[in-house]
Amino acid sequence: MKSLDVGLENILLLGDPRLRENCSPVVPEELDVLDHFVDQMASLIVTFRKTYGKGRAIAAPQIGLLKNLIVINIDNPVALYNPTLSFPHNKQVELWDDCMSFPNLMVRVKRYDKCTVNFKDRDWKDQHWELEGDMSELLQHEYDHLRGVLAIDRAIDKDAFKWFVPATP
């Protein structure tokens, strides 16, 4: 069994310069090694959700891994290698966004309400998703991470910040 001894202390926090780096593309030869990180990231999402009551996805740079990799774990873990996003139209929506790298901060941002995602899955097969609403916003957030962009960079104005206090269990 693989070791999954990762905790929330493994998530890089706002201010860490690695969150500002550009990630590099994944090549198939790296899959064996990265597979282990996918498990770790999926496990971190579960741990984060237990603590904060939210959290659906994480991008590799948030654990210091500067690779084009996003892991979503809602019902089951899904790895997205080398994702690319495109937008079928220009309609944007405003929402309160949050991030595991600044878990107590909510940021008001604008995101496209629809997006198309192309990526390689865990078996290096091509996948194509057409997303809207919550999932569209989520993918835009995670994709930003791969280019060193954080939700705070997209704050709509100076009042676009709110402190989040998780409910005590």
Ligand SMILES: [Zn+2]
């Ligand atoms: Zn984030």
